[in-house]
């Protein structure tokens with residue numbers, strides 16, 4: 001798919017430098033709330049695109065489901081008052097038609113829609129022959145194929161300007177975030193489609209105001225192309241996502257506090273120093289690979305020896321001893337427990353597989 005995928009970056013379409021900043025209320029609730037919030041955001045002189053949800057996909061019934069068509073008029077009024085482009089979420093052909101007719105500049109597909117190929121296809125079909133940028137949020141579940149599939153359906157419908165939005169993933173275990181960031185998936189997506197700009201949505205990752213700036217900074221440090229952050233003139237009484245929205249004034253403070261680092265600099269000393277350090281990393285990786293291969297060879301010998309003596313592969317005491325000693329050693333060397341334990345689990349699982357293979361060889365012979 002990658003070869004025939006030609007994406008025009010959203011930043012080029014907007015004619016802005018990284019990071020693209022998108023903000024506005026979770027939902028358009030009234031004309032006054034939408035327009036005032038957007039005007040105050042505009043006054044910060046930092047935000048490039050205004051957002052507001054018009055049709056809200058709610059997890060449970062009985063919650064605020066958006067203002068519908070009147071909300072579109074409020075958003076367009078905000079566009080006229082501020083001179084900024086506006087974006088909203090679409091999930092059906094009817095949403096697309098109404099948003100296009102009203103003059104919405106950019107569309108986005110929400111996380112609950114990206115999971116459903118029927119809905120994504122319906123949106124893509126409604127967009128055939130239309131030249132409008134579309135941003136695609138990651139699906140609620142950690143499935144890169146669904147995310148790619150949605151982009152591909154839009155691309156096939158002729159959409160050229162696209163961006164992805166990383167808003168975290170649902171998980172059964174409740175951690176500090178509303179949606180687990182699983183940064184590695186966003187990075188994998190960026191690796192698969194380097195020309196696709198990725199916008200981080202700290203609001204939906206966090207689900208609360210406290211962690212917003214930490215996540216926004218982390219997104220920028222991972223070279224995300226922009227941020228989408230929800231803002232409301234009076235967050236505490238917001239009809240949706242009250243806990244995660246910030247006032248425009250606090251949005252300004254948050255944005256002021258962020259450090260935008262470049263992906264690279266055009267400076268010879270920097271490049272030379274970086275390449276020396278990278279050579280050292282290459283060297284260490286080479287040693288690691290050799291050591292891992294040597295370790296697996298020994299596992300194979302252990303497997304043969306256990307087989308000859310009729311002993312089981314897994315010996316819990318030995319595994320506990322490994323974990324215990326290595327964690328203590330790692331701690332003394334400044335490595336985190338999480339890293340050491342994840343790494344050991346991977347190595348140990350592979351070791352078991354190797355020994356299993358040796359055992360199976362006998363089974364075949366018997």
Ligand code: PEP
Pocket residue numbers: 026053057109110111112137167204
């Ligand atoms: C939103 O942006 O308000 C929204 C509903 O987000 P998500 O699709 O990420 O849940």
Ligand code: MN
Pocket residue numbers: 026027230240241
């Ligand atoms: Mn929201």
